[in-house]
Amino acid sequence: MDLATAFRWTAERYPHRRAVGGPAPMTYAEWDTRTDRVAHALSALGAGPGERAIFLLQGGEPLATLHLAAQKAGIASLPLSTRFGVDELAYCISDCSPVLVAVDETTYALAAQALETVERPPTLVWAGAPGDQPRGTASLAAETDRARSGPAPLPPTESDISVMLYTSGTTGRPKGVPRTHAAEFHATLAHLVQTGHAPGEVTLGVMPLFHTMGLRSLLASVLAAGTWVPQAKFDADASLDLITQENVSALYLVPTIFWALLQTGRLDEATSVRKLAYAGASMTPALAQRLAETLAPERFVNHFGSTEIYTFSIGPDSAAKPGCAGRAGVFSRVRLVDPDPGAHPDDIVAPGEQGQVAVSAASPEAFAGYWNRPDADAKSLRDGWYFTGDLASTDEDGDLWIAGRVDDMINSGGENIYPEEIENALAGCPDLDEVIVVGTPHDKWGHAVTAFVVGRPGVDPARTLEKVEAYARGASGLPSMKRPKRIVVVDHIPKSAVGKILRRHLASGDFSSLAETTGTAKR
Structure with a gap:
């Protein structure tokens, strides 16, 4: 079709x-x-x-x-x-x-x-x-x-x-x-099935169309004969106005937009919303819990995928199992293989062990290769499998949990540390709005676990630093090896046009510190 x-x-x-x-x-x-x-x-x-x-x-x-x-x-x-x-x-x-x-x-x-x-x-x-x-x-x-x-x-x-x-x-x-018409059509069918997007659904079209999430919201609305409510540029209050005026019933957004909607204090006005889905980045358990409490959605789906292959896996109940990436999608096949960059798709890790995510390129949702980039094809496509660059493990139920990107892993003092685990632990601190963890150069450790945090509006950065330090030591539950060796308060976290965190900007020192812990870490 x-x-x-x-x-x-x-x-x-x-x-x-x-x-x-x-x-x-x-x-x-x-x-x-x-x-x-x-x-x-x-x-x-x-x-x-x-x-x-x-x-x-x-x-x-x-x-x-x-x-x-x-x-x-x-x-x-x-x-x-x-x-x-x-x-x-x-x-x-x-x-x-x-x-x-x-x-x-x-x-x-x-x-x-x-x-x-x-x-x-x-x-x-x-x-x-x-x-x-x-x-x-x-x-x-x-x-x-x-x-x-x-x-x-x-x-x-x-x-x-x-x-x-x-x-x-x-x-x-x-x-x-x-991406072919067939790949786009199958990706849209998968979206309809996996998110429970019903005939006649009303959805907010605020995700940009240069991103696969924006295209999927548009095409799902067309295939389901629903109403697509466009918003050319995101503004949280304007989005809520559209949601309430148009009786929007389904939202498919990145976590940063969900967070911005919560920050307005008006999200409880969105009584027409019954279905939530997110992709593009991980969502902290704290944010998932607040969304579930505020909206009580019928469906709350974590969609794990990419531009190249729309669906890797689906976490069907983010309220009950926040952060879980679930199982392979309806048109997908997923396996975890040895984290080595040159691993073969058959080098599957044992249950419970961490591995890199590989997805079958035979999926009808998949692309056939990059445009004029044989080098990128050679890196990502091997023997019929697409190597996503993500690290994950499975739990006792066989569900996927994403640990982060292969490139984001921090080696500190010879230990491999995964940023998302630390971010999820620190996100429970009531004195910050955002937290991102990266590795920054350190004389002793090679790389220091560094937490970049954005404080609450109007709060003195030094006070934010004091509160986050105390939380990391006492209430985060992090062992000493994983506690941040450095905490930096910044006014914003750099993001792409679709809300993806640009960690490399922080790792390279491209930020302005409002307050930070003292130590021997080097920028």
């Missing part, structure tokens, strides 16, 4: 059902017609079947419409992060050779600057407000007005590329991850 056909069939079944919520709603019939016209407009702008188009927009309905229109036109959609720098964006443009780059008010200057360094720049298309169109850009609105209605003459096949997402580049150059 290709996504263009899936969308059209939903519109045929429920033409008058509300497809897009918010201040500019559309029915499925209206959205089907609009995306048909935009698909023809993209073709008129030079994007043909099998070619690639970059969509560099802030988000919301305009970007979703472009993405769905590209599916209908057989064009590979490339929604890119609006937080890329000029060099990163220029690299992606040169790497994928798109026929056009669509921009809006928030991204035009960035794209124009990046295109100055590209040898064969693609067409720059204005997809923002018509009255603000810069000179030298083609107009998407004008072409859409001129476009005819009706489906494109050559619908895509399930083996065509639906989307190519670029990884955030937190550990190097961004990597292109091409």
Whole structure:
């Protein structure tokens, strides 16, 4: 099944059902017609079947419409992060050779600057407000007005590329991850089954479409004939307004957004919310408990996966077993193998032992390999298995528990220490908002377990430091070997555009200390 056909069939079944919520709603019939016209407009702008188009927009309905229109036109959609720098964006443009780059008010200057360094720049298309169109850009609105209605003459096949997402580049150059219509369709089916996303569900579309979570929320809504409520840029109070006004029933978010919603003190107003799911990062047991107490959801799912293979495993009950990654997904096969970087997929560790997570690349949710990156393929794909870079163990029930990333492991005094265990222990301290643990250089230990903490608003950093130190010694339950040798109070934890922690910034000393413990640790 290709996504263009899936969308059209939903519109045929429920033409008058509300497809897009918010201040500019559309029915499925209206959205089907609009995306048909935009698909023809993209073709008129030079994007043909099998070619690639970059969509560099802030988000919301305009970007979703472009993405769905590209599916209908057989064009590979490339929604890119609006937080890329000029060099990163220029690299992606040169790497994928798109026929056009669509921009809006928030991204035009960035794209124009990046295109100055590209040898064969693609067409720059204005997809923002018509009255603000810069000179030298083609107009998407004008072409859409001129476009005819009706489906494109050559619908895509399930083996065509639906989307190519670029990884955030937190550990190097961004990597292109091409995904077929079949992979996207199966990933969406898995999402519906694994999260209990029901027909007619109302979901908040705030996760960016350059991330697999944002795409899954959109496509799950389309396949389930539900209502997708767009929010182009996250704001916690505005999100809660949309949730309450639109009777949003399902939320699929990263833990940092759930935390921000809790911090408003208004989350108990979200009485329509019945289903929670999270991905993208681990969730502390303390946060999971607060969400369960505040919302009492019917479903509370931990989705463990990636851009490359949408689902690794599913923890189906985060209220009863917070932090647990559960079992392999409906289309997945998972095993734990020797942590050695060159291990073979058959080097399976014994039950209860820690190993690196390997997932079968035969999953219908899987990609086939990176774009123009044989080096990355060689590192991650071995004998039909995708090596995720995550470390995990299984408990007595056979459920997965993620210990962290292979690259994040701290070797202190010859002992391997996993940051997430320490973070979960310190997260129970009532005097902090956030905590992240990394290894920083230390003369004696090689690397020191260092806790970066953000205190409560308005509290003196020195007071926060004092309270966290006392908690680590007395109430955390951590043995002395795992207690932080250094605690640093900062005003924020660096994150990517989708809320992933950028640990390397902290490990490299890219932070401003408000208060910290004394000692011999070196920055």
